[in-house]
Amino acid sequence: MSIEHVAIWVHDLERMRSFYETYFGATANSRYMNTQKKFASYFLSFPHGGPRLEIMQMPGIREAPKDGPSQWMGYAHVACSVGSETAVDTLTNQLRTDGYTIVDGPRRTGDGYYESVVLDPEQNRIEVTI
Numbered sequence: 001m002s003i004e005h006v007a008i009w010v011h012d013l014e015r016m017r018s019f020y021e022t023y024f025g026a027t028a029n030s031r032y033m034n035t036q037k038k039f040a041s042y043f044l045s046f047p048h049g050g051p052r053l054e055i056m057q058m059p060g061i062r063e064a065p066k067d068g069p070s071q072w073m074g075y076a077h078v079a080c081s082v083g084s085e086t087a088v089d090t091l092t093n094q095l096r097t098d099g100y101t102i103v104d105g106p107r108r109t110g111d112g113y114y115e116s117v118v119l120d121p122e123q124n125r126i127e128v129t130i
Contacts, residue, residue, distance in 0.1 A: 005043065006078060007054035009061045010122055013040055016055045019121050020044050023091060024080050026053070046080070053078065077117065077125035085114050088128050092116040095128075 010016045013031075020026035026044035033040045041056040065072055082091055088106050095118050096102050103125065105116035115129040 003051040005052040005054050006075075007041075007056055008078075008124060010055050010057055012121070013042065013055060013057040015121050017042050017044070020053065020055075023095060024082075048081070071125075077127050079115075079127035079129050081129055084130060088114055088116055088130060091128055092118065 017026075017028050021028065021044075025047045027046075028042040028044050031040060031042055037058060039056065039058040041054055044053040044055065046052075064074075082088055085106070092102060092106050100121075101119040101123075103117040103119060106114065106128075107116070108114050113127075113129055115127050118126050118128060120126055
């Protein structure tokens, strides 16, 4: 068994697509649109394979409680491997410079990961790791 994709609801589909393309090297498929349901989505693939990320938008989806660095029950984060400690540092610094919230790190965790935790444009947590 393997995870094929993970999906998240978003407010601004194009902004989120651009964020993942710009900072994580994602490639989006053609925008899918179901006009009857007013549903739109992209599947984002990443340079080194692995599961895809589906970003989805549709009216009427209830807002989850999000408070920046606060955490809630359910899915906690998506972890993106960037290949090295230097790459973690570089991407984290670029995201900070570009105005994104850095929740933690870069740092070495108690279980040996080297990571930072950043918030995407819609306050979803992303672990940037080796």
